[in-house]
Amino acid sequence: MATEMQALLAGSSLPQLSAGNVALVGAGCGSLGNLTLAAFKLICSAEVVVFDALVDSEILALLPEECERYDMGKRGGDVSASQDAINHKLLSLALRGLKVLRLKGGDPGVFGRGGEEALFLARHGVKTQFVAGVTAALGCAAAAAIPLTHRGVSRSVTLVTGHQATGDTTHHWRSLLDLGSTLVFYMGKDQAQKIAASLLLSGAAADLPMVFISAGCRNEQQLHYATISTMASVAKTITSAGPTLMILGEVVSVGSELQQLLNTIDSEFDNGGVRHAIAG
Incomplete structure (x- = not known):
């Protein structure tokens, strides 16, 4: 089914991942049902993904088998990735010329620090794009x-x-x-x-x-x-x-x-x- 959907979206006007750039993508709230078609298309074509703790396992299962994966979620009370570490991980992956997917639960622009990450990357010469998700x-x-x-x-x-x-x-x-x-x-x-x-x-x-x-x-x-x-x-x-x-x-x-x-x-x-x- 995923392969059929990818073929359907291949010629669409939905956003695409570009080498050396970062897409800040909202995975939606909860399970697979709130994932947008735009997010689905980018997930299926990612070369590397940096995801947070709220992204559902069903959504992560859509990633290509060869996609590099970095779990850098923030978890209250537990050991978590710092925002500075996340920023630099995204930058290093983009500088490798990869198609980078930054996948966040909900929407990256609603309490998701998407703006902070986009500004950091832009200040270091890396382009980003926002893809909205269904916020909580x-x-x-x-x-x-x-x-x-x-x-x-x-x-x-x-x-x-x-x-x-x-x-x-x-x-x-x-x-x-x-x-x-x-x-x-x-x-x-x-x-x-x-x-x-x-x-x-x-x-x-x-x-x-x-x-x-x-x-x-x-x-x-x-x-x-x-x-x-x-x-x-x-x-x-x-x-x-x-x-x-x-x-x-x-x-x-x-x-x-x-x-x-x-x-x-x-x-x-x-x-x-x-x-x-x-x-x-």
Whole structure:
């Protein structure tokens, strides 16, 4: 199937890898289902890949057998590659004249340090190109049936890194809450108590709904619903070792209601696929 897809894309206008250049490619959120055709094409033609810890094994299996592989992911609490080491590895591979693929989970431009790597390489005379991926906010929200915007509920979305979401930010939160913005925190589970305190100080309602999404877009995906007042205690119960995304806002209630309705529809079918009751 992969070979057939490669043949189909061979004459397309999708981006191509060039010798001595680096493609900063988003592998999407979770498993193979969120991989774009552009990313697929580049993965299948890479001579060398530098990948991070969030790239799914199914995606890595698409790489050519002869492709050089460098696992340089960052893993919280474990030994990880430094950003400086990653930058210099990419540079050395490009200077060898190889077709270099820098493969990142999600999107390289959303908390992926793609801009840092591109600037470093450009300052050393190496060209790069960005190939967008499905970032966790979009992938996880879709997998959880949560609309990030919803008429009359939320008209904007703010993506925040949880590592920098605390401190003197109350004025910032107040402005976003007044707009009804959906807040999406990356890497924020361990900071849940501080984030909740900061939001409450800014005037957020204690019963504002939120959800933790662990192992998003994978078979083992887990949803943990809470409110701002309970999110710190709920965070402590999450045992998933994978990344956990946090979505805060009234859209979480919209998604929860939708999920319940979908579950009801599923229950109206028996094992043979026959619906027990037909609505209205």
